[in-house]
Each structure stands twice: as C-alpha cells, then as structure tokens.
Amino acid sequence: MSSYSRSAQQWATFARSWFLIDARLQPPGKIATMCSVRLQGKHKPIYHPLSDIGDHVVVMNTKHIAFSGNKWEQKVYSSHTGYPGGFKQLTAAQMHKKDTTAVLPEDILKNLTEELPQPREIPRKLSEYTQEERNAFPMLWTPPEDFRMK
Amino acid sequence: MATRSVLQSVRTALRSFQSDFIQKGLFQRIAVLGNAQTRGLRHVVEQKEGKTTIIEGVIEPTSEVPQPPNPTAKCPIYRWNLQNKYNYTDVLLLSQFIRSDGGMLPRRITGLCAHEHTKIAICVQMAHRAGLLPDHRPRLPEGHVPKPKPNPPLNRYLTRYSVKSVNPIYKKGLKWCKKRMPVGHPALKNNIRYGPKPLYIRH
Numbered sequence: 001m002s003s004y005s006r007s008a009q010q011w012a013t014f015a016r017s018w019f020l021i022d023a024r025l026q027p028p029g030k031i032a033t034m035c036s037v038r039l040q041g042k043h044k045p046i047y048h049p050l051s052d053i054g055d056h057v058v059v060m061n062t063k064h065i066a067f068s069g070n071k072w073e074q075k076v077y078s079s080h081t082g083y084p085g086g087f088k089q090l091t092a093a094q095m096h097k098k099d100t101t102a103v104l105p106e107d108i109l110k111n112l113t114e115e116l117p118q119p120r121e122i123p124r125k126l127s128e129y130t131q132e133e134r135n136a137f138p139m140l141w142t143p144p145e146d147f148r149m150k
Numbered sequence: 151m152a153t154r155s156v157l158q159s160v161r162t163a164l165r166s167f168q169s170d171f172i173q174k175g176l177f178q179r180i181a182v183l184g185n186a187q188t189r190g191l192r193h194v195v196e197q198k199e200g201k202t203t204i205i206e207g208v209i210e211p212t213s214e215v216p217q218p219p220n221p222t223a224k225c226p227i228y229r230w231n232l233q234n235k236y237n238y239t240d241v242l243l244l245s246q247f248i249r250s251d252g253g254m255l256p257r258r259i260t261g262l263c264a265h266e267h268t269k270i271a272i273c274v275q276m277a278h279r280a281g282l283l284p285d286h287r288p289r290l291p292e293g294h295v296p297k298p299k300p301n302p303p304l305n306r307y308l309t310r311y312s313v314k315s316v317n318p319i320y321k322k323g324l325k326w327c328k329k330r331m332p333v334g335h336p337a338l339k340n341n342i343r344y345g346p347k348p349l350y351i352r353h
Contacts, residue, residue: 025305066305069333069353073316091318093304123239123307125282137242138216140226141260 013044017055017113024061027068030119031059038116058108062099066120067092225263233266234341238276238308241283248274252286265337272335279309308334 004012011017019038023031034057037043041053067075075092090098197204218229227233236243247255247262247270254274257267277283281303290296306313310332323329330352339349 025307064305066307068306068308069331070306070309070311070313070316071331071333071353072304072306073313074319074331076318076320076322078320089318089320096304097301123280123282124241125284126241126245126286127284129242134242138230140218140230140243140246141262143259147259 013046014053016053018108018111019055019057020112020115021057021059022061022115022118023059024064024118025066025122026118026120028062028065031065034116034119035059056111058112065096072096224261225266226261227266227270228263236270236273237338237341238273238280239282240273241277244270244274244277245283245286248283248286250286251288252278252283269337272337276308276310276335279313280307281305310335 021031021034038057039054041047041051041055043055044053046053072093073091076089077092077095078087078089080087193208195206195208197206218226219231220229223229227236232243238244247260249255252274254267254271257264260267262270274283278286319329319331321329332351333353334349334351336351339351341349343349
C-alpha cells in the first residue's frame with residue numbers, strides 16, 4: 001500500500017470501487033472469503049460496522065468453478081422452507097446445474113477499477129508445455145533395450 | 151516444484167560434466183555447450199606394434215542424460231532427490247511413467263520402488279481427474295461414436311476417489327463427529343511445504 005500515490009490511496013479508501021474476480025478453476029470458498037472482505041469494507045483502514053464503506057465485487061466465469069476433492073458429489077446444501085415436508089437437500093453438482101450465467105453489461109465493465117489476483121495457482125496441462133520445455137526435462141529412467149509399447 | 155529442483159540439478163551436473171572433460175586432457179577436445187544432447191566424444195589412440203603403428207579414433211560412449219545427483223540409488227526418484235517434492239501438478243515428471251492411453255508402466259520396467267510407484271500412481275490419478283493429461287486418453291475402438299454428454303464435465307482437483315463411487319453426505323454430523331470430505335491423499339502427507347500452514351486432508 002505504501003507504493004501507491006497519495007491520491008490513489010485516498011480514492012481506494014474513501015470511494016466505492018468495483019472489483020473483478022475471475023473464478024475460473026478456483027475454489028468457491030476462497031473466492032467467497034475474498035468477496036466478503038471487500039463487500040464489508042474490511043480491507044479499508046477506516047472500517048466500522050455501521051458505516052457503509054463496502055466496495056462492489058463482480059465475479060465472472062462462475063460456471064468454470066473448481067472444487068477440491070470429491071466435493072461436487074459429497075457436499076450437500078440443505079435448506080428448509082419452514083413448511084412441513086420442506087426440507088430440501090441438493091448436492092453441489094445439482095446446485096451448480098441450476099444457476100445460469102449471464103453476459104457482463106457494459107456499464108459495469110466501464111466502472112471496473114481493479115482485477116483481484118486469483119487465490120489458487122492454476123496448474124498447467126501437459127499440452128500447454130512447449131516441446132523445448134519437455135526436452136529440457138531429463139528422462140529419469142532408462143527403458144530396457146527390449147522394451148516397446150510406450 | 152519438481153521441475154525446478156530437477157532443472158537445478160541438471161545445470162550443476164552439466165557444469166561438473168564440462169569440468170571433467172577439461173581435467174581428463176583428451177587429445178581432441180570438443181567444445182561442450184550447455185546442451186544436454188551431445189555427441190560421443192572421440193579421442194585419437196596411437197598404438198605401436200613393432201614396425202606398424204595403428205592410429206585409430208575411439209568414440210567414448212557418453213549417455214545424453216547428465217548424471218543424476220545421487221547415482222547410487224536404485225529408484226529413479228531417489229537418484230534425482232525428488233522424494234517428497236512432487237505433486238499432481240508436476241505433469242512433466244508424471245508423463246514419463248505413463249503409457250499413451252494413461253495407464254501406469256509396470257514397476258519392473260521403470261525401476262521405481264514400491265512406495266514411490268504407489269505415490270506416482272496416485273498423483274497420475276489425480277492429474278487425470280483434474281484434466282491435466284488431455285492427450286493420454288484410452289483408445290476407443292474404430293468407428294465408435296461417443297454418446298453426446300448431457301452435462302459439461304465439472305472442474306475438480308485433488309480428487310481422491312472416482313467420481314461415480316462417491317455418495318453425497320446428507321447428514322454431516324455435529325462438530326465433534328463431523329463427516330469430513332477427503333481432499334488429496336495421505337500418501338503425499340510428507341511432501342515439503344514452505345509455509346506455516348499444515349496440509350489439510352479432511353475438509
């Protein structure tokens with residue numbers, strides 16, 4: 001924060017900024033904590049629970065969100081409507097299927113100030129490595145002479 | 151992380167490789183660049199047998215792979231000191247031990263010890279489920295048209311169990327007897343972690 005100019009820091013603390021988070025291949029829990037911190041205004045030194053100093057956060061690519069482990073099948077979101085027989089339980093996969101994705105409207109795109117860094121480092125697929133990188137990596141074991149089928 | 155440590159050891163091995171040649175003092179010195187692929191070095195040998203002198207050039211058989219940091223170990227991972235340093239994301243390492251259709255190569259051919267073989271098998275499984283090995287798919291029979299899938303595949307990572315074998319946890323239990331959702335695998339619990347936070351296997 002000390003590397004920002006005075007005016008930029010002033011804007012960041014007192015103005016209501018619009019942040020953008022790309023949730024592609026990210027865990028939803030970590031995205032949610034980052035969003036909640038900024039919506040409450042807890043990232044500002046002038047935070048108070050009564051004052052309305054939270055910022056706006058736009059989360060994009062929620063369709064491509066990634067859960068760790070087997071949570072798509074195991075995690076269950078339960079709710080009760082209050083009426084008898086109204087206990088609803090949905091797995092994370094079913095919840096995800098329900099929601100739809102929308103295109104970002106232009107007015108919001110104009111207002112975005114900052115894009116937040118993603119919480120999880122996305123691993124590279126084997127097809128994303130160049131042939132030079134694959135050649136630079138040494139072969140750990142020597143196959144025997146009569147070995148075929150690789 | 152595995153790529154970083156292996157490339158570092160490759161660079162130090164190449165440096166010692168070059169210094170060995172300078173010390174040996176061969177008749178013909180070929181400039182060794184920082185390349186891993188080098189031709190076999192030749193040197194000229196003179197032999198005198200009575201009145202005949204035989205001059206022949208001998209090619210020294212050099213392997214293209216530089217010396218691993220620990221050559222006396224049996225398992226290739228111990229030879230390169232990668233014991234607790236690899237993860238499911240190190241696809242360059244894992245791809246050396248798998249077939250083209252994604253299956254693991256047998257232990258008697260790769261030379262891995264039992265523990266490392268199981269760990270690599272687990273990492274390969276997790277990498278397949280995360281979609282990091284898109285080219286190592288099983289070969290379908292000819293003329294087979296795959297059925298159109300209704301749902302797009304969901305993104306996941308660190309999946310221990312297969313997708314179809316797991317049931318949803320409808321009753322989570324109270325705090326002292328919660329049914330946790332396993333993430334990752336306990337076989338990788340000894341991996342080096344640079345940071346204060348421990349590895350959480352049960353979320």
